[in-house]
Amino acid sequence: MSSYGNMNIPSFTHGMDREDEEEMNIYANVDPINSFGVRTETENSKRHQTPQHTEIACVKIRSSRAAAVCLVLLCVLLLTAVIVLGVYIHTKSTNYTEEGAQLLTKNTNLTEERGQLLTNITNLTEERDQLLKLLTKNTNLTEERGQLLTNITNLTEERDQLLKLLTKNTNLTEERGQLLTNITNLTEERDQLLKLLTKNTNLTEERGQLLTNITNLTEERDQLLKLLTKNTNLTEERGQLLTNITNLTEERGQLLTNITNLTEERDQLLTKTIQLTKERDVLSLNKCDLIKQRDQLKQEKNEQSKSLCEKVGWTCYESIYYYVSSEVKNWTESRRYCTDRGADLIIINNKAEQDFVKRISGGAAVWIGLTDSDVEGTWKWVDGSRLTSGFWDPREPNGDRRENCVLNYSPGWADYPCDDTHYWICMGILK
Template identity: 60%
Template sequence: MSNRNVHKIEVQGMDSERVDIHETGDEFRTQTDSNPNRQQPLQCSGSKHVKKRNPRSVLVCLVLPCVLLTVIVLCIRIGRNNHNCHIKSEILFEERDQLLTKYINITEERNQLLTKYINITEERNQLLTKYINITEERGQLLTKYINITEERDQLLTKYINITEERDQLLTKYINITEERDQLLTKYINITEERNQLLTKYINITEERNQLLTKYINITEERGQLLTKYINITEERDQLLTKYINITEERDQLLTKYINITEERDQLLTKYTNITEERNQLLTKYTNITEERNQLLTKYINITEERNQLLTKYINITEERDQLLTKYINITEERDQLLTKYINITEERNQLLTKYINITEERDQLLTKYTNITEERNQLLTKYTNITEERNQLLTKYTNITEERNQLLTKYTNITEERDQLLTKYTNITEERNQLLTKYINITEERNQLLTKYINITEERDQLLTKYTNITEERDQLLTKYTNITEERDQLLTKYTNITEERDQLLTKYTNITEERDQLLTKYTNITEERDQLLTKYTNITEERNQLLTKYINITEERDQLLTKYINIYKEKNKLLSKYTNITEETAELKVKYNNVNKISEQQNQEKNELWGHLHDGWIYYEFGLYFISSEKNNWTESRRDCRERGADLIIINNKEEQEFVLNVTGGEETWIGLSDSDVESRWKWVDGSTMTSDFWALREPNGGSRENCAESFRSGWNDNSCSKIKKWICERNIF
């Protein structure tokens, strides 16, 4: 609430009570104390409530004279306070009546505004329905207008295309007549060239037959050489397969094998090419005999067609004159259609501008609709807030009733204590009871006045809130009323505009339908003319095509004769070159045959050596042979034994070879080909190379000049005296 009213009611009684009632919105506070100069707060939210403090102590301590004095003072005070309360209650009742009258007036105004608002909304809805119906009619008319314009545009395009086709047919007709004349001249020249080519072709065939006999003899000799070469290559392949199984990764032999296979493939490809060429020569011989017979038949047909072409030429000249007259008429009609097309495009642009305006109006109506829905939602939120406030007030009312019941229970307890005291003081009880009854009546009157005061203040506050709410609603309704009236006026203007546009569209629709009908009639006439031209054009094209086919056949025959002549000449040169190549290849094959025999003999020798070593206790590992001794000897004697076997003490180059040695020896101490006997601490292998990778055991080498030879055992390498007796391992590289 905007204003605050603070009212105080002081009542002094038997116990010198002071009661203060504060009103602040919906909250009241009651303060009571036996001391009039001290106030203790007791709050009770939203209710009328008066609570007494310490009545039991007062009754015990006071005596009868004090009771009489307090009764007299109480009566005086109650009279004054009742007078003040009556005055304040009358003021509050007057204020309540004024607020009620204002509330009634405002509610009447609100109801009037609501009725006006409802009527305006109904009018607006009716206008909207009319507006929607008109827009739908306008949309239908626009669709019809668009469809008709599209049909008209299609007819115009078809009309233009037909005229263009007619013009093209005329140009093609003229060109065909000219081409036909040129073809006749070319045909005569080609027949002469064909006769010359026939004489040349006969001479070339004779030379080709002589070359074929020579080519057949050469191919037979080459075939014999190829059979021998194939047998030799098969034997070589068998030897290579056996050698690969023994030596799996010998790179030199593989490279040689790849070269031999490539040579074999080249010979095979050459053999296939020779067989294909032989077949081609046979097919060409049969084709030449057939073509000779065809040329004789075509010569007879060409003479007959020449006579037919002369008669057709006369007919074509007459048709050309008729087509020229028709072409002049069509050009005039085309100019008329172009003028009509320009007018239609201008009308279409006007319709597009009107369509854009209507879409803008539709968007405005949609925005207004959204605003109305937002206002409805606001009213619903206000309604929910009011219902929540009502529920809160009900909860407060229930709390106040519970507090009142608690006070009543306390009051009954106090009365019981009072009855016990009255039994003790029999003489004083009667007077005290009379005073108490008066006091109770006065307190009841005071409580009734307080409840009335509280109810009046609550009613006043409620009326004020209602007054403010109603004024706000009235202002909102006024704004809505003005907005709706403006919308109604706008809708009326739009309705009139749309009706005018609809009438304009109807007139345009009728005009376009008439133009469409005219175009259809023109279109049918032009199509008939086009069909006539097409029939004439097809007849002429057929004649031209026949001449072209004849011309093409003669040119093809001439070209074939030329190509055959050139091919036979080239084949003669190829056969000569092939004959020389085959003689050279036979010499090369003989040389290769001798080389292959030598390689096979070397492979047999190496194979026999490998088999001998493997049977003497040697072990094969990664392109090398290894021999582990069964006896023991010093380092120098061990090396001498390896050299006698064509090998030397092992040289360990990587970790895989070191693991191989450990696996073969089982971790037993064996001499390896490593020593520093030449220069101390400069370890070298038996082939003179320096040590690049080592596998020394922990804290090795540590022997100094006394231990100059290396041995391999389970933990790695160790330097030891060269005179010690141990087993040794020899290594021999195959490649």
């Protein structure tokens, strides 16, 4: 029991202040006295108690002494932690105050620069509006204005990309996260200290002061961060305004040059328009004369063609001349007769032509230019075109492979052997 009173206490108070060491010495001096009193009572009780009761009493005494010593050590550690925390917070507060003053100065300077830039932009904007009012009078400048707007859009997109790159600067965010982490850690330590120091009113007051300081420092830090953000935004805005001023100045120069060039082009176009108008009037007069001459020539040509057809025994009808034979030949010889004279056997495309052929042939059976000699059942005209619709006798065609050439007579068309001899009709086009 006496060895407990002489335990090595300085080993626990090596890092403490002198006041803490004196307090520990007091507790250490009190322990031998208490142990002596307890020992005396224990010796007296031993005379009247059994060995089992004596051991239980010794265990209880040792437990109470150990609890008292642990409580004293915890109090000393808490005091030390509170003092270190107070010094740390005071140092941080001083640094934040200095940085805040510097940021306020920078903010004032940037605000003045922004005001000047806004004034310059206002002036340039007024000049641009005056130029735009002049441009509205010329519709030809609308296309170039669209191109300028496209360039401005491209520059705006580049500006947005630069802003996105600037937003990636997270240094301030990381510092803020570190500060919040430190405050969180301090808050957790504070909560642990509060749980242990609930019985000590002096520590409670100091805790309240520390909490107030931390709250104040947190508010100051947030304000400084806001100022830093405003400072960054103002710097970016100043750069953007300078860029806009430069772009607007260049744009104004380009617009003035374009106005001058377009004015000159307009004058040239007006001169050319006047000349072309005069030439158009002259050409219109010439066109009218040529149309009259063409009509006269057509009329003379038709009259000459009719007279020529009448001389050689051919019949003219709508710029086409026809010949009805007065002798009979087979289909091949009849076609040869026509081709030797620059014509061919007649082709009938519609009801009017069919009626005309009946009229000039007098209802006699005549060869026409239709045959299926190449492919049986596939009727083709002498110009190579296929028959689409015809004027067949209801009983025709009925000759199969023996009858491959077509005659036209009163009931309609009929297929006959090509070697039979009949009259024929030639058809040619006036050129």
